[in-house]
Amino acid sequence: MxxxxxxxxxxxxxxxxxxxxxxxxxxxxxxxxxxxxxxxxxxxxxxxxxxxxxxxxxxxxxxxxxxxxxxxxxxxxxxxxxxxxxxxxxxxxxxxxxxxxxxxxxxxxxxxxxxxxxxxxxxxxxxxxxxxxxxxxxxDKLYLPGLIKLRRLVDEGFFGRILSLRGEFGYWVFEGDVRPSQRPSWNYRKQDGGGMMVDMFCHWNYVLEGILGSVKSVYSQAATHIPTRWDENSQAYPATADDAAYAIFEVEAPTGETVIAQLNSSWAVRVHRRELVEFQVDGTHGSAVAGLFHCESQQRANTPRASWDPDVPTDIDFLSQWAEVPDDGAPANxxxxxxxxxxxxxxxxxxxxxGLASAARGVQLAALGQESTDTGRKLSVPQLVF
Missing domain, CATH: 3.40.50.720 (NAD(P)-binding Rossmann-like Domain)
Structure with a gap:
């Protein structure tokens, strides 16, 4: 049938x-x-x-x-x-x-x-x-192999009490004059609905909800780092939308504890990480770093004893102390x-x-992020009622 x-x-x-x-x-x-x-x-x-x-x-x-x-x-x-x-x-x-x-x-x-x-x-x-x-x-990001593994670690209590999340997203989007841009020109015109904050904060809201809990406050700063770009017809135009957004969020975990999340998003950054987006979650019992596909973890017992000494080069290979979290079945698109x-x-x-309620919370976070940028204030996130 x-x-x-x-x-x-x-x-x-x-x-x-x-x-x-x-x-x-x-x-x-x-x-x-x-x-x-x-x-x-x-x-x-x-x-x-x-x-x-x-x-x-x-x-x-x-x-x-x-x-x-x-x-x-x-x-x-x-x-x-x-x-x-x-x-x-x-x-x-x-x-x-x-x-x-x-x-x-x-x-x-x-x-x-x-x-x-x-x-x-x-x-x-x-x-x-x-x-x-x-x-x-x-x-879509909650269905990616890396974040599925990160969520699994949360569900299994791997982190203990979760303290913080740090995320880095972005890559260099060519201006369009010498090398063609990888993104459509409307992305950089505010009047056409473009902008990093309006684009990515709706993603970050559901990622934070899906991994940590409800977003309770935002403090952000948007920037237009590249003021002039070239469109699909090789014509110069002023970039009126932000191409980067830097934010700190307070997230309420299901336990009621506060988790601090810091997320940097930029189309004017060169990549020095394994993937175009990575999230590091730190907790009392362990930490993990997840991208779109990979996820590495470090337990408390395996954490190296680091100390600050600017006069002596460290002999610790920090990256070798992390273990890859295995896939649970074949990863899917x-x-x-x-x-x-x-x-x-x-x-x-x-x-x-x-559903649409989740989407509305993402639009709300983008609007509050813009207001925080405009006013220079940390803003609470009101609960939407449906």
């Missing part, structure tokens, strides 16, 4: 929409014959490509042997054949599309931020409440893993664990 869910995939011509969601998630699920569900039946998926550029959509459809594509967003959202609406558009177009999809009774899976303002993000969460729809927000969980939730008629 099998059934097919039709998914309208909007924004699929963009980098993330195409590479991670279509090519590395939905098409492999489709090629594998769908998902095996708990009741022994199979769930197949059939994508419809949606976007604003007909030529790009037509080319992608032909490349992957897909028959359906459209530039008519309104028509596809209201199409009775569509079961799920997926959104990977630019943030400025997302609120209206998600609102229409909720009103049309579609299940929703969406990238974040879900809206440009906190008011809109909260409105979406209220609109979705009690609809019976399965609505999921992409929280994080985007596909969450897609599969979401699709199983749709099939079972149950809520997805990461």
């Amino acid at each position: 099998s059934r097919t869910l039709t998914i309208a995939m909007n924004g699929i011509t963009g980098r993330m929409g195409y590479r991670q969601h279509l090519v590395r998630s939905i098409l492999p699920i489709r090629a594998d014959g769908g998902l095996l569900l708990e009741d022994g039946s199979r769930l197949q998926v059939e994508p419809i490509l949606v976007g604003r550029n007909a030529n790009k959509l037509k080319e992608i459809a032909a490349r992957h042997g897909l028959s359906r594509w459209t530039t008519d967003q309104d028509a596809i959202i209201s199409d009775s054949d569509v079961d799920i609406y997926f959104d990977a558009q630019t943030t400025s177009r997302r609120y209206a599309a998600l609102t229409a999809a909720i009103e049309a009774g579609k299940h929703i899976y969406t990238e974040k931020p879900t809206a440009e303002t906190l008011e809109q993000a909260v409105d979406l969460a209220h609109r979705a409440a009690d609809t019976g729809l399965t609505i999921g927000v992409v929280h 994080g985007f596909r893993a969450q897609w599969e969980e979401f699709l199983r939730d749709v099939a079972a008629g149950r809520p997805h664990r990461y």
Whole structure:
């Protein structure tokens, strides 16, 4: 026994929409014959490509042997054949599309931020409440092998009392004059919804919630380190959005204790670490460093006795004191893993664990981060009520 869910995939011509969601998630699920569900039946998926550029959509459809594509967003959202609406558009177009999809009774899976303002993000969460729809927000980093292992260490009590988290994210994004930029130019224009803080704080909120607990305060500083960049047509333009954000968060652990989290995010930094993002968690009984794929740990008993002596070079090889945390089974693509969980939730008629309320908290944290930057103050994070 099998059934097919039709998914309208909007924004699929963009980098993330195409590479991670279509090519590395939905098409492999489709090629594998769908998902095996708990009741022994199979769930197949059939994508419809949606976007604003007909030529790009037509080319992608032909490349992957897909028959359906459209530039008519309104028509596809209201199409009775569509079961799920997926959104990977630019943030400025997302609120209206998600609102229409909720009103049309579609299940929703969406990238974040879900809206440009906190008011809109909260409105979406209220609109979705009690609809019976399965609505999921992409929280891909929690499904990555490195963070899965880090969460496992937390669950098993490896750290003892958790004291702090330090995170480093970023890489050098070329300005576009001599070497082409790796990111679209709108990312660096505030008026088009760009900016490091608005982009990454929604990620950091769910990472902190998923690993440590609820975020209670934020103190941040955003910066535009590179004031001029060059767009896709090699034309110079002023960078009006921040390209780096530095923040300290207070996080309340489930035990009620406070954990200090420091996160640096920058598109103007050169990488001197194993991966483009790494998180170090320190506790009374042990520490661990996790990236997208790797996770290394050090127990209290294996911690070297370090001391500060600027006159004598140390003979301790600190990095050799860390042990790799093994995989628990074959690591999966994080985007596909969450897609599969979401699709199983749709099939079972149950809520997805990461919904629009979680997304609203991420938008709230970005807004408070900007306010902290503007005022120079540490700000508490009010609890949102849904």
